[in-house]
Amino acid sequence: xxxxxxxxxxxxxxxxxxxxxxxxxxxxxxxxxxxxxxxxxxxxxxxxxxxxxxxxxxxxxxxxxxxxxxxxxxxxxxxxxxxxxxxxxxxxxxxxxxxxxxxxxxxxxxxxxxxxxxxxxxxxxxxxxxxxxxxxxxxxxxxxxxxxxxxxxxxxxxxxxxxxxxxxxxxxxxxxxxxxxxxxxxxxxxxxxxxxxxxxxxxxxxxxxxxxxxxxxxxxxxxxxxxxxxxxxxxxxxxxxxxxxxxxxxxxxxxxxxxxxxxxxxxxxxxxxxxxxxxxxxxxxxxxxxxxxxxxxxxxxxxxxxxxxxxxxxxxxxxxxxxxxxxxxxxxxxxxxxxxxxxxxxxxxxxxxxxxxxxxxxxxxxxxxxxxxxxxxxxxxxxxxxxxxxxxxxxxxxxxxxxxxxxxxxxxxxxxxxxxxxxxxxxxxxxxxxxxxxxxxxxxxxxxxxxxxxxxxxxxxxxxxxxxxxxxxxxxxxxxxxxxxxxxxxxxxxxxxxxxxxxxxxxxxxxxxxxxxxxxxxxxxxxxxxxxxxxxxxxxxxxxxxxxxxxxxxxxxxxxxxxxxxxxxxxxxxxxxxxxxxxxxxxxxxxxxxxxxxxxxxxxxxxxxxxxxxxxxxxxxxxxxxxxxxxxxxxxxxxxxxxxxxxxxxxxxxxxxxxxxxxxxxxxxxxxxxxxxxxxxxxxxxxxxxxxxxxxxxxxxxxxxxxxxxxxxxxxxxxxxxxxxxxxxxxxxxxxxxxxxxxxxxxxxxxxxxxxxxxxxxxxxxxxxxxxxxxxxxxxxxxxxxxxxxxxxxxxxxxxxxxxxxxxxxxxxxxxxxxxxxxxxxxxxxxxxxxxxxxxxxxxxxxxxxxxxxxx
DNA sequence: GCGGATCAC
DNA sequence: TATGGTGATCCGC
Numbered sequence: 034x035x036x037x038x039x040x041x042x043x044x045x046x047x048x049x050x051x052x053x054x055x056x057x058x059x060x061x062x063x064x065x066x067x068x069x070x071x072x073x074x075x076x077x078x079x080x081x082x083x084x085x086x087x088x089x090x091x092x093x094x095x096x097x098x099x100x101x102x103x104x105x106x107x108x109x110x111x112x113x114x115x116x117x118x119x120x121x122x123x124x125x126x127x128x129x130x131x132x133x134x135x136x137x138x139x140x141x142x143x144x145x146x147x148x149x150x151x152x153x154x155x156x157x158x159x160x161x162x163x164x165x166x167x168x169x170x171x172x173x174x175x176x177x178x179x180x181x182x183x184x185x186x187x188x189x190x191x192x193x194x195x196x197x198x199x200x201x202x203x204x205x206x207x208x209x210x211x212x213x214x215x216x217x218x219x220x221x222x223x224x225x226x227x228x229x230x231x232x233x234x235x236x237x238x239x240x241x242x243x244x245x246x247x248x249x250x251x252x253x254x255x256x257x258x259x260x261x262x263x264x265x266x267x268x269x270x271x272x273x274x275x276x277x278x279x280x281x282x283x284x285x286x287x288x289x290x291x292x293x294x295x296x297x298x299x300x301x302x303x304x305x306x307x308x309x310x311x312x313x314x315x316x317x318x319x320x321x322x323x324x325x326x327x328x329x330x331x332x333x334x335x336x337x338x339x340x341x342x343x344x345x346x347x348x349x350x351x352x353x354x355x356x357x358x359x360x361x362x363x364x365x366x367x368x369x370x371x372x373x374x375x376x377x378x379x380x381x382x383x384x385x386x387x388x389x390x391x392x393x394x395x396x397x398x399x400x401x402x403x404x405x406x407x408x409x410x411x412x413x414x415x416x417x418x419x420x421x422x423x424x425x426x427x428x429x430x431x432x433x434x435x436x437x438x439x440x441x442x443x444x445x446x447x448x449x450x451x452x453x454x455x456x457x458x459x460x461x462x463x464x465x466x467x468x469x470x471x472x473x474x475x476x477x478x479x480x481x482x483x484x485x486x487x488x489x490x491x492x493x494x495x496x497x498x499x500x501x502x503x504x505x506x507x508x509x510x511x512x513x514x515x516x517x518x519x520x521x522x523x524x525x526x527x528x529x530x531x532x533x534x535x536x537x538x539x540x541x542x543x544x545x546x547x548x549x550x551x552x553x554x555x556x557x558x559x560x561x562x563x564x565x566x567x568x569x570x571x572x573x574x575x576x577x578x579x580x581x582x583x584x585x586x587x588x589x590x591x592x593x594x595x596x597x598x599x600x601x602x603x604x605x606x607x608x609x610x611x612x613x614x615x616x617x618x619x620x621x622x623x624x625x626x627x628x629x630x631x632x633x634x635x636x637x638x639x640x641x642x643x644x645x646x647x648x649x650x651x652x653x654x655x656x657x658x659x660x661x662x663x664x665x666x667x668x669x670x671x672x673x674x675x676x677x678x679x680x681x682x683x684x685x686x687x688x689x690x691x692x693x694x695x696x697x698x699x700x701x702x703x704x705x706x707x708x709x710x711x712x713x714x715x716x717x718x719x720x721x722x723x724x725x726x727x728x729x730x731x732x733x734x735x736x737x738x739x740x741x742x743x744x745x746x747x748x749x750x751x752x753x754x755x756x757x758x759x760x761x762x763x764x765x766x767x768x769x770x771x772x773x774x775x776x777x778x779x780x781x782x783x784x785x786x787x788x789x790x791x792x793x794x795x796x797x798x799x800x801x802x803x804x805x806x807x808x809x810x811x812x813x814x815x816x817x818x819x820x821x822x823x824x825x826x827x828x829x830x831x832x833x834x835x836x837x838x839x840x841x842x843x844x845x846x847x848x849x850x851x852x853x854x855x856x857x858x859x860x861x862x863x864x865x866x867x868x869x870x871x872x873x874x875x876x877x878x879x880x881x882x883x884x885x886x887x888x889x
Numbered sequence: 890g891c892g893g894a895t896c897a898c
Numbered sequence: 899t900a901t902g903g904t905g906a907t908c909c910g911c
Contacts, residue, residue, distance in 0.1 A: 081901095168901060168903095188901085416909070448903085
């Protein structure tokens with residue numbers, strides 16, 4: 034937690050900068066700045082961490098050098114022109130300046146540390162920090178005198194302050210306290226914006242209006258004054274470092290000028306046991322914020338600091354001004370704003386970090402005034418986004434409304450550990466992270482298309498590798514299937530040197546937005562038919578245990594434990610049990626005739642997880658509830674519904690849509706979606722040619738209206754061709770039946786159909802030609818996507834056109850063989866892209882399971 | 890879309 | 899002994 038991140042003086046050393054040393058009052062206790070810096074340097078010098086810091090510093094210096102060179106080439110003519118342009122923009126900004134809002138930034142003082150001190154009196158008067166020997170989240174003000182800061186490793190902090198007590202964090206507790214605080218904040222702005230557990234913005238404009246007419250009673254609060262030894266005089270300077278050591282007192286605002294002290298009425302209350310006093314707050318913004326802070330302290334025994342200003346940028350800076358336990362206001366007039374901004378170091382502004390500060394400093398810019406003076410130059414050296422931002426700051430402008438939280442854009446897990454160099458362990462780790470991520474995803478019901486892995490080696494060098502697949506994924510297995518390949522590539526790249534990792538992370542992004550969801554309507558589905566032995570009742574179950582994907586925990590149990598072996602084992606057993614569930618589901622599925630349920634996402638369906646025989650399904654077409662005894666009956670109903678004209682019309686969109694041609698939009702005006710499946714054959718007969726040129730052409734015609742995705746597909750297909758030629762292969766051909774291809778090419782309405790699985794063989798990836806030990810179509814799809822992506826990457830890496838050699842043993846029809854080959858891949862993609870998913874094992878009487886089938 | 894960087898908390 | 903985890907954004911490919 035860096036809420037109290039002290040943006041500091043301009044240390045020469047970045048490292049010290051990061052440690053955030055400042056305003057150390059070299060009092061009786063504590064250390065002076067030089068001593069602190071010396072200790073930190075001794076502790077850090079020679080470490081790999083420091084080595085990397087130096088390296089990064091060099092990069093930044095290089096950036097600065099480049100910038101300076103650019104600057105040197107700027108002509109005065111250019112500068113004059115820029116000046117005009119920038120000033121025109123500045124004028125517009127000035128005209129749109131909005132001083133009508135009252136924004137408050139509330140920031141709890143040394144939050145985690147304060148909570149710990151409150152709950153453990155032993156810690157009072159002692160320097161403490163919350164965190165671990167590796168990293169501190171926050172420290173109390175006592176510890177700060179020794180230079181102990183947030184984001185500092187505990188072992189260094191200990192050298193600075195041997196008496197330091199490091200308390201492990203209790204996030205549940207902080208959350209609970211935070212909730213209490215938020216309840217108070219909501220009284221002043223129900224739409225307040227929480228930035229973290231200890232920080233929030235409020236827009237109290239409306240509250241202020243209403244409050245003007247409030248009677249005194251509504252602004253009166255009672256004060257507990259046990260222990261009320263009042264030695265604080267209004268206006269008296271108090272030792273702010275002991276904010277938590279004072280008894281609760283109505284005189285909370287010792288930092289305020291006397292005339293701003295809340296009027297105190299020491300009325301006796303009815304309750305004879307507790308002596309209570311009351312305090313009435315005024316109607317001004319300042320009073321409101323005092324009231325807020327007062328209530329926070331009454332409720333939690335913790336203090337908060339706050340800033341009041343016409344916009345968020347200024348409010349944030351203000352809240353830091355009189356910290357701890359203080360507040361500051363910038364009055365809502367332009368002059369007040371400009372006066373405040375004048376000497377403000379840019380580093381104080383949220384968004385200006387260490388690097389930006391350094392770059393601007395190289396241009397002689399430290400304060401906002403200088404930032405404004407150099408505006409023309411900045412517009413020539415920085416991106417538009419950046420110089421616009423700079424201009425806003427230098428004019429004291431900022432957001433005047435609190436944007437409500439948008440939808441999340443990514444979700445990730447990452448972990449640091451002591452070195453792991455063995456590939457097997459890295460895969461296990463990766464899988465574990467994927468599982469965690471999948472769990473988190475499930476909590477929010479999210480699915481994404483891009484998986485990114487993050488690797489940090491023991492030299493602290495960070496790498497990220499991403500892969501985007503054609504449809505959303507969310508399960509641990511799906512994510513791992515992608516992440517694993519990314520990891521494998523990295524391992525292979527360095528082979529035979531091992532990756533010496535200290536951190537690994539997995540992130541997922543590319544969540545469909547609302548618009549996507551509308552179009553998300555699942556498309557034509559169903560496609561593959563899988564191998565008979567794989568699906569023959571029990572056979573597939575064992576197949577499924579792909580030892581590549583599910584490395585047994587045993588294999589690592591004797592090795593160096595990374596995080597916590599027990600935790601790891603727990604996870605594994607959990608995973609095993611979920612695998613068992615899969616097995617059960619799969620068995621059930623197999624015992625059923627292979628039908629795919631067409632359904633919607635209606636909540637009631639999703640949440641009813643009972644095993645009643647008679648289920649209520651909502652038809653995705655007519656949206657009427659269907660009381661069906663069986664899925665078959667329900668399917669029938671849907672089929673009937675689908676055969677109605679409206680659907681036929683809608684389904685024409687299939688061929689005219691610009692989106693992926695495999696996507697069908699149905700009932701676009703609703704949130705409901707459903708899937709169709711298409712009866713298809715997936716032939717895996719060796720040396721069998723199942724696609725005729727004619728079919729391919731037809732199919733291609735129908736797809737020609739797509740644009741970018743199309744070319745990517747072509748690229749991919751090129752690769753797949755090349756792959757095919759390289760790999761010894763049992764060839765794997767996928768075909769659409771003639772009538773299906775014709776159907777597509779003629780743009781006929783789609784007929785609903787039943788997904789049929791018949792006897793077949795194990796799935797063979799059409800790209801790498803390797804048999805996939807899975808019967809899970811989703812996983813299989815993911816594999817193919819990954820394979821295709823790899824192909825592109827490889828091609829780009831090679832940076833050369835691959836030869837068009839035909840695979841010696843690949844099946845082909847007559848005529849333009851490369852074209853045919855290409856189309857084969859295309860055909861495969863068509864089917865593969867449509868994510869039907871018989872992937873999830875269907876448990877017919879469990880609606881949740883059946884839902885999962887379509888909406889992954 | 891990818892990867893490196895920067896920033897906040 | 900030992901320098902975090904999560905999420906967002908931007909920029910230059």
